[in-house]
Amino acid sequence: MDSAHVRLEPWTDADLALLRRVNVPEMKQHVGGPETAEQLLVRHRRYLDFVPSGTGCMYRIVLLPGVVEGAAGEAVGTVGYGTRSWQGRTVHEMGWNVLPPHQGRGIAATAVRLAVAAARTSARHRYLHAFPSIGNPASNAVCRKAGFTLLGETDFEFPPGRPMRSNDWRVDLRPEAG
Numbered sequence: 001m002d003s004a005h006v007r008l009e010p011w012t013d014a015d016l017a018l019l020r021r022v023n024v025p026e027m028k029q030h031v032g033g034p035e036t037a038e039q040l041l042v043r044h045r046r047y048l049d050f051v052p053s054g055t056g057c058m059y060r061i062v063l064l065p066g067v068v069e070g071a072a073g074e075a076v077g078t079v080g081y082g083t084r085s086w087q088g089r090t091v092h093e094m095g096w097n098v099l100p101p102h103q104g105r106g107i108a109a110t111a112v113r114l115a116v117a118a119a120r121t122s123a124r125h126r127y128l129h130a131f132p133s134i135g136n137p138a139s140n141a142v143c144r145k146a147g148f149t150l151l152g153e154t155d156f157e158f159p160p161g162r163p164m165r166s167n168d169w170r171v172d173l174r175p176e177a178g
Contacts, residue, residue, distance in 0.1 A: 006110045008079065008118065010051070011058035016044045018060055018075050022097040031133070032162045047080065054124060056082035056092060061111045063102070076102040079111040081119055081128055092119065092128040092173070096142065103138070109145035116146060120173050128173055131156045131166040143169035 023034045035043065050056035058080030062073060077098035084093045094115065098108045112130075119128055132139035134153055143150070148169035156166040 005064050006107055006114065007062045007064055008059035008111060008114050009062050009075075011047045011060060011078075011080065013048065015047070015058075015060050015075070015078075016040075018078060019044050019047075021099060022078060026100060027097055031158055031164075046082070050080065050082060056080060057115075057118065057122065058082075059111075059115060059118075061096075061098065061107060063107070076107060077111065079108075079115045081115065081123070083125065086129060089127070090125050092123055092125050094119075094128055094130045096139075106145075108138075108142045112142055112146040116171055116173075123173050126173055128171045130169045131158065132169070134165045134167055140167055140169075143167070147171060 019040055022028075023040055025034060028034045047058035050058050058078065060075040061077040061079055062075050064073075077096065079094070079096040081092040081094040083090060085091075086093070094112065096108050096112055096115075098111075116128060130139075130143050130148060131154070132143065134140075148171045151168040151170055154166055154168045155163060156168075157163055158166075
């Protein structure tokens, strides 16, 4: 999969429906399970506020013609980053979801590479991290394929209040690092 087959489109109010589609047990097994309707609304509002507040950017992942018959123009997932404190620094944290019928095709890795490239031009902080569970080989593979560096295992809370063992992956957003 390459960027000729995937496009990132800025998050809009209409993307609440997509957020609901990814909020299912099958897709949330490594992050504590699905969120409540209220938690989902809070997350959606936070995503909408990322760009105006300068704290991040959220996208829907859209397939272009030639990937899956009849799926051109379809939103098949989400990718984006927000700001957090990590080990005494302010960093960006990236996350993504690809709907099950579209997994295993390289869509997530392509979308993450596109989002990292976009972050290099607009992010406020030097580092972008991803913290997939050590038990999530697919998301760890996305990090590796997207050019992140594995810093090691770490204890991490996601969602807040739920400890998990994660891998800490990082990419340097300085333009000369890419």
